[in-house]
Amino acid sequence: ATPTALMVGIGRGATLGILIKGHDALEASGGITTVVLDKTGTLTSGRMSVAEVSGFTASDDDVVALAAAVERGSEHAIARAVEAAAEERALVLRPATEFQTLPGLGAAARVDGARVVVGNPKLLGEQDVEITPAAQAAIDRADAEGNTIVLVAREGELVGLLALTDAIKSDAARAVAALHEQGLETVLLTGDSQQAGERIARELGIGSVHAGVLPQGKADVVKELQAQGKRVAMVGDGINDAIALATADLGLGVVTGTDVALKAADIILVRDDLMVIADAIGLSRKTLRTIK
Ligand code: ADP
Numbered sequence: 001a002t003p004t005a006l007m008v009g010i011g012r013g014a015t016l017g018i019l020i021k022g023h024d025a026l027e028a029s030g031g032i033t034t035v036v037l038d039k040t041g042t043l044t045s046g047r048m049s050v051a052e053v054s055g056f057t058a059s060d061d062d063v064v065a066l067a068a069a070v071e072r073g074s075e076h077a078i079a080r081a082v083e084a085a086a087e088e089r090a091l092v093l094r095p096a097t098e099f100q101t102l103p104g105l106g107a108a109a110r111v112d113g114a115r116v117v118v119g120n121p122k123l124l125g126e127q128d129v130e131i132t133p134a135a136q137a138a139i140d141r142a143d144a145e146g147n148t149i150v151l152v153a154r155e156g157e158l159v160g161l162l163a164l165t166d167a168i169k170s171d172a173a174r175a176v177a178a179l180h181e182q183g184l185e186t187v188l189l190t191g192d193s194q195q196a197g198e199r200i201a202r203e204l205g206i207g208s209v210h211a212g213v214l215p216q217g218k219a220d221v222v223k224e225l226q227a228q229g230k231r232v233a234m235v236g237d238g239i240n241d242a243i244a245l246a247t248a249d250l251g252l253g254v255v256t257g258t259d260v261a262l263k264a265a266d267i268i269l270v271r272d273d274l275m276v277i278a279d280a281i282g283l284s285r286k287t288l289r290t291i292k
């Protein structure tokens, strides 16, 4: 009877847009206490757009063109937004070589012989790029608005800044509330800045925030919660979420996500609305009760 109940649960999941990979996944989800949610692409649309450009030692157009030349080598949502901004401004992009992607940090390439690095303040700090007081003031302003900041450096010199916005999915607040109604604790996990993370957490009523976290760090946050005796479900979409998805007691992959994330997940949320998270956990609880 046990396998039958599980089969029914898996079948019921399929009709709800919840693709359960096996019996283990369904059983694991029954005891979940905590749901860790990735920000970009999971709670937000992931379709970012450039809201502000600020050139420090180059024109705004040059900053966008340089960044876009580098971002052609990246699959990140930020890269698509930067390319779209260059297209809107009808900029001609220089060819670039030696593309590098730095997960959770940014991207780099060689443009016209110069090494160009595009990424967050942490990355540029690591590369010893000097941030002038004027640049710092611009960064703080964009940060205070909760925007995602992308800095552009050429040959170690900071040339400008892009500030990007990303819309929160319309059903995100309702989905978080549904998790709380099920007695689940919620945690926001993001590679983006503390400010950007806190803004979203506040808007959605999410309990706590771990920001500025690299992909390996995401898994460490999951492990820490597990060490506190919690049973953790992780919801994510990106390559940067894959290790955390595999580490969690239950990994839920958003179907719009990357292949790597979907491979690491135990359950794939095929339905493109966030209420599916609460439905998935509710379904497993119900299925397990049937078995007992
Ligand atoms: P999240 O956890 O919110 O999905 P990521 O781990 O994908 O975010 O990225 C974390 C941060 O790394 C981004 O907010 C951005 O600052 C930086 N970053 C990552 N990839 C790029 C890129 N291609 N260009 C610029 N910045 C990037």
Ligand code: MG
Binding pocket: 038, 039, 040, 041, 042, 236, 237, 238, 241
């Ligand atoms: Mg993401």
